[in-house]
Amino acid sequence: MDFEEAASRLYAAPAADFIATRNELAKELKTAGDQLGSTRLKALRKPTVAAWLANLVARELPDDIDDLLALGDEFREATTDLDGERLRDLTPRRHKLIDQLTKAAARLSEREGQKVSADVGQKLRETLDAALVDPAAGEAVREGRLSSALRHVGFGVVDESGEPSNVTALTDERRQRAEERRAKKATKAEPEQAEPEVEETAAEKKQREKAEREREKAEREQEEREAAEKAAAKKEFEDAVAAAESAEAAVADLAGQLEAAREALADAQEAVHRVGDELDEARKAAREAQKESREARKRYNRL
Structure with a gap:
């Protein structure tokens, strides 16, 4: 058993057994010689009820989750293409699929003996919607290891506390391909120029060529600006990922230290109880x- 398998087993366990299961699996990894995996596992957080429910849906209804993510791809494609008609067609499908998943989640939760409150149901809807809107959130939901429900806001995805989620953003390749498709469509849609009935004059030709040069120059400048913005955004993203990875490593290290300290404290408390009993x-x-000495003294004095 490696860390990935242990993490999957952990988040598939009943919510009430999360801590006990985590300790047991971490101990197994440590016994097998995977100290790093054991430490990483101990750092995993217990899921909230809404996150537990989302993980349950991901495990029990993977095909429906795949349909949700595929619909998200269609939405992003239509948005990039500025295809308003297609977006209007996709929106009812979006609401219908999330409604179906939410109702199915309630049935699954009832089967597991967990009642779904209105608040939990709303957080599940927000998590599913974030999975549809954001590719990284979608992959996190599909993985089934959420510790917090997700919500998509203007600048990205946040968890239940409103803090930015640690789901990693994906590349913008889909958007670039969609832009290329749109450019090809625009090229094909341009009406063919009719043959002029009269030849253009030298002045008109000179003016047309000048306009074409200016348009080409503007397009090059626009491409350069977009390339620079993309490079800056990529560097910002890479810096953020590196910072997140560093923070996660620090969390894992501190979690290991905390667990070791807890074990030492437990040993010390046990020693205190033992010495107290002794x-x-x-x-x-x-x-x-x-008492025996006093009694012996009394017997001696009577002699």
């Missing part, structure tokens, strides 16, 4: 010895 026994023996 002290009580020693005091009791001392009192008995003093």
Whole structure:
């Protein structure tokens, strides 16, 4: 068993057994010689009820989750193409699929003995919608290891506390391909120029060529600006990912230290109880010895 398998087993366990299961699996990894995997597993957080429900849906209804993510791809494609008619057609499908998944989640939760409150149901809807809108959130939901519900806001995805989620953004390749498709469509849609009935004059030709040069120059400048913006955004993204990975490593290290400290504290507390019991026994023996000494003295004095 490696870390990935252990993490999957952990988030598939009943919510009430999460801590006990985590400790047991971490111990198994440690016994197998995977100290890093054991430490990483101990750092995994117990899911909220809404996150537990989303994980349950991901495990039990993977095909429906795939349909949700595929619909998200269609939405992003239509948005990039500025295809308003297609977006209007996709929106009812979006609501219908999320409604179906939410109702199915309630049935699955009832089967597991967990009642779904209105708040939990709403957080599940927000998580499913975030999975549809954001590719990284979609992959996180599909993986089935959420510790918090997700919500898509203007700048990205946040967790239940409103903090930015640690789901990693994907590349913008789909958007670039969609832009290329749109450019090809625009090229094909341009009406063919009719043959002029009269030849253009030299002045008109000069003016047309000048306009074409200016348009080409503007297009090059626009491409250069977009390339620079994309490079800056990529660097910002890579820096953010590196910072997140560093923070996660620090969390894992501190979690390991905390667990070791807890184990040491438990050992110390056990030693305190043991020594206390021994002290009580020693005091009791001392009192008995003093009592026997007094009785012996009395018998001696009577002689």
